[in-house]
Every structure is written in structure tokens, then in C-alpha cells.
Amino acid sequence: MSKDESKEPVVRIRDVDFSYGDRKVLWDVNLTVRENEYLGIIGPNGGGKSTLLKILVGLIKPDKGKVEVLGTAPKSAVSHLGYVPQETLSDLDFPATVLDVVLMGRTARRGLFKRYSALDREKADRAIEKVHIQDLVERQIGELSGGQRQRVYIARALATEPRLLILDEPTAALDENIGRSLYGLLDELKKSITVIMVTHDMSVISRTVSSVACLCGTVFSHGDGKTVDPDTLEKVYGCPIDLIAHGSVPHRVLSAHGREG
């Protein structure tokens, strides 16, 4: 682990267990994320990735163990937290424009009963520029494509001016080009804030993140992204995996089940 131990921990998870009813989802999870780290969380479906994020943003409480975000309980850290959920708009008819949705990110900073100020508008505008959706501000949210909407959600998270940005599979609904520009944006952001991202996109893991956690019920490996060894991935994904890495060529993870001709 080539991590800068001198930096402040932004997230500290100790011995966390969580289960939905009888189904154990997480056990003995230990994870420390330090300032300006860019952590990619990978793992199979049902491995507890989204559950761990929900614990981090304070949506659910672990059955056991301790979670600290920015030195406090997750619930108290909300005003410094940006969260980008998976694309989940169920009501495409919802009467809201892009600007309305992005402004929502300022709510955590405003406090109850207060209206949005000119400053809030300015911060929202800046977040909108960062993800290049200036042309869409007046559009109704349901009229956008999935990828455009994902960028709106990222802008909403950025409008909070977070110290910690948490993204749950941000590129799942994006085409490759937009995905790349998102990663470029995250590369830019990681200079000033800490980023945690759940993803299935292995090429990103090897190219951009500064560390990787493999999660399958518990954390199997948490090291820098370049040295995730095939053994760990095999353990996590439960099947043999070839990890091809040659210099600047993106890493690829392929299942070795089938045979290629």
C-alpha cells in the first residue's frame, strides 16, 4: 500500500456488519479513505457496494461497527457530502427543470425554511458549467436522455461544494464519449476533493483511480489501482480472471470461463 498515511482520514469504517433481515450483506468491513484519495470500489452484483455507499451517506445504519465521515457521524456530514445515486427517476413527468434539480443540492447548506439565495444560484450555475449542461438548464428533467440526467445529478452533488464526492456507478447509463468526459471531470476534481466511486468499468479503475477496494461482503483488497492482483479479483468475483496489463494499455478483466477461437 503506497498510501500517504500523513493525510487526514476522510472516511473511517471499522468492523462494520450489515444485513437485510436474515441476509448478511456486509461483514468485518474495514476501510480508510484519506484526503484527496480517489477510491474505486469494485465487486460483483450483490457484493454490498451500494449498501456500503448507503451507510456512508447515512441512509442506513450498520448493525455493528463504527463509521466516521469527515470526522463525524455520516448524518452530521451531509453539508460536505455530494452523492450521485444510480439513475433512478421513476416519474419522467415530474415538473422540474434541470436548474430546479441542481439547486436541490444546495438544500443541505441552506437549512430548513430558508429560500435559495443568489449565492445558491451562482453555485448551481457553476456546477452546471462543470458538467457542460448549460444548454439544458431550462429543460424538463424527464425530457433528457439517461446520460444527460446523470450529468444533472453530478451537478446537483457538486452544487453542495462537497469535500467528499460519492458516486454509485455513474457511467452505467452513459455512452463512451460522455463517460470519458465524466472521468476527465473526476480527474480534475480529485485534485481538490476526495472521491469514492462504485463502478464496473475496469478500464477506469486502472487508468484514473488512486486506490481500489474489492468488495464482496467484506473488503478483499484496498491498495493502489495498479496492483490489484488476479488472485484477489478471482476471490472477489468468484471466477478465474485474466488481468492483462501492459504499460499504458488499459487493464481488462475477462472471465476465463469460455474459450476463444
Place this chain on the structure above:
Amino acid sequence: MLEVFRLEFMQNALAAGLLASIACGIIGTYVVVKRIVFISGGISHTAYGGVGLGYLLGISPLLGATGFALLASVIIGIAGLRLKTSSDTIIGMIWAVGMAFGILFVSMAPGATPELMTYLFGNVLMVPKSDVYLMVILVMVIVVVVVSLYKEFFAVSFDEEYAAVLGLPVGSLYLIMLALVAMTVIILMRVVGIIMVIALLTIPPATARLFVNRMVPMMVVSVIIGVVTTISGLISSYALNEMLGKPVPSGPIIILLTALVFILSLLSKKMFAGWYVVKESNSNV
């Protein structure tokens, strides 16, 4: 025609119609976007139990209805928050139990039960001044709460989970919203009646949504639609009274007019959209 508005009952009817339009425009928008139409139906029908209790105890039926509607909103709200399954079943139960109480209480009530039908089917021409005062207070509460919690209600309506991540007290906000629905039900009750409250909560916002795509404009347009249909409904009702020489309830007339406005809006939008497409394809040639 205008001199009829000098009559006191006509002034009360006018005030009741305006107040009802404001409440249904604002709260109806939430009912539609948050998809709590069935919950609102449950709250309004449960209120009949309170109407019956009012007759039984000899107090104002509207006051009894207010109590029952608020109680129903709390039970349905807490059931929705606590139960992991859908709260549909609970709403169905409360809906019927409330009605059952009402029917029982009314049958046990001493003497005649005047105006019973106006609570069920609504007659804005028979609203007494005291009810108008109660409606004013309820509308003021609704407006103040919605203005102060606008951004919170917006976040909760859009995505409850994200609202929770923002640190908002999602459960309490939901309960407050349902309490506002209960108040709106009370306001609408004298105008269109318990059974048809749902129509005035849904049709004006649904019509407004055809033309605007933001929340506040949707509320404003809903209020305007409500004002137009309640006032023209009450004038039609009055005119029919005079013509037929017997009372014609305003409730159903208002609902039918509102439905007509919705259908005409839908058609005009469709036609306009078609015209627009034709024009655009012409310009491409």
C-alpha cells in the same frame, strides 16, 4: 346577474369557491406529483366519520370531519413510513371504517340531519359564514407551510432517498404534507363533497401540467383553473336553481366543468402539437 353577489349566501359561496381553488391548486399539485391520490381519497372518505360524529354530538360536522381527516392522515402516514409493504391495504381499511363510523353515527344522531347530502356531494351555495372562517384559517396555514417548506417539499417529492441524504427529516415532512392534504379535503368538502374531492385535487393540476413544466407555475395555473370552474359552476348551479325551482348541487357541476376544461386542454394541446409538427416539417422543405 351581478346583483346576486350582493346576497350573503352568494358571497359566502364565492369566498368558499376561491378558497377551495387556492387549496386544491397548491396541494393538488403535490398530490399529483407525489402520487398520493389514493391516500387523499382515503383521507377524504374517512372524514365522513367525523361528519357523523358532529351530528351525533351536536357540534359542527365540519369540525368533526377536520379531526377525522387529520387522524386519518397521521395513521396512513405512519403506516406508510413504518410498514415495508405498500400502505394500500391500510388506506383501504381506514377509508371503509371511516365511512362506516359516519353512517352509524348519522343513523344514531337525534332528530334530523340537515345538509348531510351537502357534505357528501357538496353545495357551495349552502356554505355558512362560520365555515368560510374555518376555510380561511386552513388556507392560511396551507399557504404559510408551503411557502416556508417549499424546497423541502420539492426535494421529498422528487426523490425521498436523496432528500434523506441531504439531511432532511423526510418522515416528518411526509406527515406534514399529508396533514395539509387533510386540511385541503376539509376546505373542498363543502364545495364538491367528500366523494368528489379527489377530482378537484387531481384535474386542475393535471390540466396545468399540460402547459407548464415547473412546480410553482403548475400551482398557479391550477389555482386559476379552479377559480374559473368553481365560480362558473356556482353561477350555473344558481341559475339552474332558479330555472328548475329546486336545488341543484354545485359539486357535480364544478367537477364536470373541470373535467371539460381538462379534455379541451388535452385536445387543444394535441391539435397545437400536430400543427406545430406540420409547420416544422414544412419549413424543412
